[in-house]
Amino acid sequence: MDPNEEVCLCYHVTQRKIVAYLKRENPPVASLISECLGAGTGCGWCIPYLKRLYAMHEAGLEPDLLISPEQYAKQRLDYHATGERPPGGDDEQRHPEAPVP
Ligand code: FES
Numbered sequence: 001m002d003p004n005e006e007v008c009l010c011y012h013v014t015q016r017k018i019v020a021y022l023k024r025e026n027p028p029v030a031s032l033i034s035e036c037l038g039a040g041t042g043c044g045w046c047i048p049y050l051k052r053l054y055a056m057h058e059a060g061l062e063p064d065l066l067i068s069p070e071q072y073a074k075q076r077l078d079y080h081a082t083g084e085r086p087p088g089g090d091d092e093q094r095h096p097e098a099p100v101p
Pocket of ligand 1: 039
């Protein structure tokens with residue numbers, strides 16, 4: 001995902017802002033990413049992705065979501081319509097070196 005794309009679409013928090021927060025604050029738990037402009041405190045769609053970015057950071061990897069912004073936004077719309085995440089959850093976009101959160 002381009003760093004300037006939004007991970008939390010509810011609060012318009014970009015991947016760049018989240019990664020900068022992780023590097024600056026090194027939070028002890030993923031849920032503290034909510035302190036970064038409220039990321040994850042709206043509809044909840046982005047929470048697994050925030051956890052993924054956190055896990056990458058904890059593993060010493062450069063956090064990056066391997067999903068296009070268009071696919072990400074479409075899956076969020078589907079999630080809002082059905083309450084279901086896509087088959088396989090967000091595992092299909094897992095960074096190949098990232099640990100399972
Ligand atoms: S997209 Fe982040 S809380 Fe809705």
